[in-house]
Amino acid sequence: MNLRVLASTMAVQMKNSFARPGIRMCLLIAPVANTILLYYMFQHSGRADFGMYVVLGAGLTSLWETIIFSSMGDINRERWNGTLCLLFGMPTPYPLILLGKIIGNTVMAFAALVLSYAAAYILFGITLTVNSAWLLIAALLLSGVSFVVVSQFTAYALTLSRKIVIYMNCLNFPIFLLCGFAFPIETLPSWALPLSYALPPTWAVRMLRMCFAPAIDLALYGQYALILLGELALFGLMARLLYRAVDTQVRVHATLEVF
Amino acid sequence: MNAIRRFFQQAFLYYKEQYIHFSFGEILGFKMFLPVFILLYYCMAARYGFNAPPLTRWVIGNSFLLCTYQCLFSLGYTFSSERYGGRLRTLIVAPRHKLVIAAEKSFFMIFEGLVTSAFGLLCGSLIFGISFAGVNMLLFVTVLLSGMIAAMGFGLFLSAFGLISDSLPFVLNVVYAAMLILCGANFPIGDLPAPARILSYMLPLTRSIEGANMLFGSVDTGRFLSLVAQELGVGAIYAVLGYVTLKICEKVAIKRAAFEMF
Numbered sequence: 001m002n003l004r005v006l007a008s009t010m011a012v013q014m015k016n017s018f019a020r021p022g023i024r025m026c027l028l029i030a031p032v033a034n035t036i037l038l039y040y041m042f043q044h045s046g047r048a049d050f051g052m053y054v055v056l057g058a059g060l061t062s063l064w065e066t067i068i069f070s071s072m073g074d075i076n077r078e079r080w081n082g083t084l085c086l087l088f089g090m091p092t093p094y095p096l097i098l099l100g101k102i103i104g105n106t107v108m109a110f111a112a113l114v115l116s117y118a119a120a121y122i123l124f125g126i127t128l129t130v131n132s133a134w135l136l137i138a139a140l141l142l143s144g145v146s147f148v149v150v151s152q153f154t155a156y157a158l159t160l161s162r163k164i165v166i167y168m169n170c171l172n173f174p175i176f177l178l179c180g181f182a183f184p185i186e187t188l189p190s191w192a193l194p195l196s197y198a199l200p201p202t203w204a205v206r207m208l209r210m211c212f213a214p215a216i217d218l219a220l221y222g223q224y225a226l227i228l229l230g231e232l233a234l235f236g237l238m239a240r241l242l243y244r245a246v247d248t249q250v251r252v253h254a255t256l257e258v259f
Numbered sequence: 260m261n262a263i264r265r266f267f268q269q270a271f272l273y274y275k276e277q278y279i280h281f282s283f284g285e286i287l288g289f290k291m292f293l294p295v296f297i298l299l300y301y302c303m304a305a306r307y308g309f310n311a312p313p314l315t316r317w318v319i320g321n322s323f324l325l326c327t328y329q330c331l332f333s334l335g336y337t338f339s340s341e342r343y344g345g346r347l348r349t350l351i352v353a354p355r356h357k358l359v360i361a362a363e364k365s366f367f368m369i370f371e372g373l374v375t376s377a378f379g380l381l382c383g384s385l386i387f388g389i390s391f392a393g394v395n396m397l398l399f400v401t402v403l404l405s406g407m408i409a410a411m412g413f414g415l416f417l418s419a420f421g422l423i424s425d426s427l428p429f430v431l432n433v434v435y436a437a438m439l440i441l442c443g444a445n446f447p448i449g450d451l452p453a454p455a456r457i458l459s460y461m462l463p464l465t466r467s468i469e470g471a472n473m474l475f476g477s478v479d480t481g482r483f484l485s486l487v488a489q490e491l492g493v494g495a496i497y498a499v500l501g502y503v504t505l506k507i508c509e510k511v512a513i514k515r516a517a518f519e520m521f
Contacts, residue, residue, distance in 0.1 A: 022432070025433065029432070029433055029436060033437070034436075037436075037439055040446040040450050040451070041446050042304075042307070042308040043308075043450075044308065044309055046310065163280065166281065166289045170289065173293065173300045177296065177299060177303065183307035
């Protein structure tokens, strides 16, 4: 039953999201535009692996934008349409519906990575060599899970807010910076590094980059995976606690339709 | 006199309407600190991509681009936002000139854009240690204003399409992405292929960014004045185009009668 709800929510979510011009921009135009911008910015770096930074940087920024604008924006849209309280009150648990929406967005958003690579290859002849397909698949899966968990946490945090538009915009560039989507986090000031380390996508990005390096350090890959899994468990737990608090607030104040 | 008072009253109401349900802290965070993060992102990317160069040109270029949030998006959404609010039909039949409505909606945004750009520049300069010593501030403000005027003209031109299309958010975001690439804020325009360079000089801000960068090095007064004049010319061309497009789109919108369709 739960899996059927999850699958149908995902399918409806992907259809609805793709119908919106804003998401088509994030999904189809932004990866190409970001690839062009980062290529011209990084081509003089003299680094042999700059192509990987272009593809992953452009792809991951577009991917996060798609997830955040769709997942956060959807709560806002449900509120505007007057359906948020229905979602909350129906027998199917609200977290399950939200999870379906976020997974749907995340699956769809991975197209941004493919498009970035296609744009880099067609426009600039950039090719990437994968040192282990299995490790890349594992890194991609863990990246997806990390984006889902962080999105779900923020979605719970913003369920009560009537000002989601502002907050979802504020979750963009700070995350790009702190998680090192386009450049290594070591270029950040040292005081910002603990913040970076506390975010699961930082480790997922590191694992992805390792898959395109000439040689892979398996011990380090495993270490990053363990840290990532630990942080995901922690975020998952925090999201659960947060949901309980939000659920109580929703029922006590009954203001899901109030603007 | 009454018309002028009404203009300012309306302009203030439109501005207030945008922020009425936000606290001062939220507005400050969204309008001032988020732009600083955007500036930081591109400057850090430049530091990595260009092997730690002095970041003066990136701080200037990107702080100039920050005003596009107001000049391009706020002005561009003039009619598009009314469509979502269901008021486009009322606006279209109102005797008031649509250009005046656009001017009312964007009036306070000009100042906000100026403040955002100046704040971005200040923060960028402090963070990356950029010195303004020896920079002629009068010329700097002149070039910043000329860039903003050109961007406003461009925003006005794009806003007209909000009367006939519900896809303006898509269009505005594509234009913004193009400006990030083509305006010379993040890498030299000379790196672009020749056709793209032509596009660069058709966009606002390209010349003002070049002029502002010039102020931090050796200033060729003739070239500088020419850049400012050209930038104002670009703004004027877009404003005229905007006026004509507004008239055409108004007619098309009335004929189609599809203001509430998505």
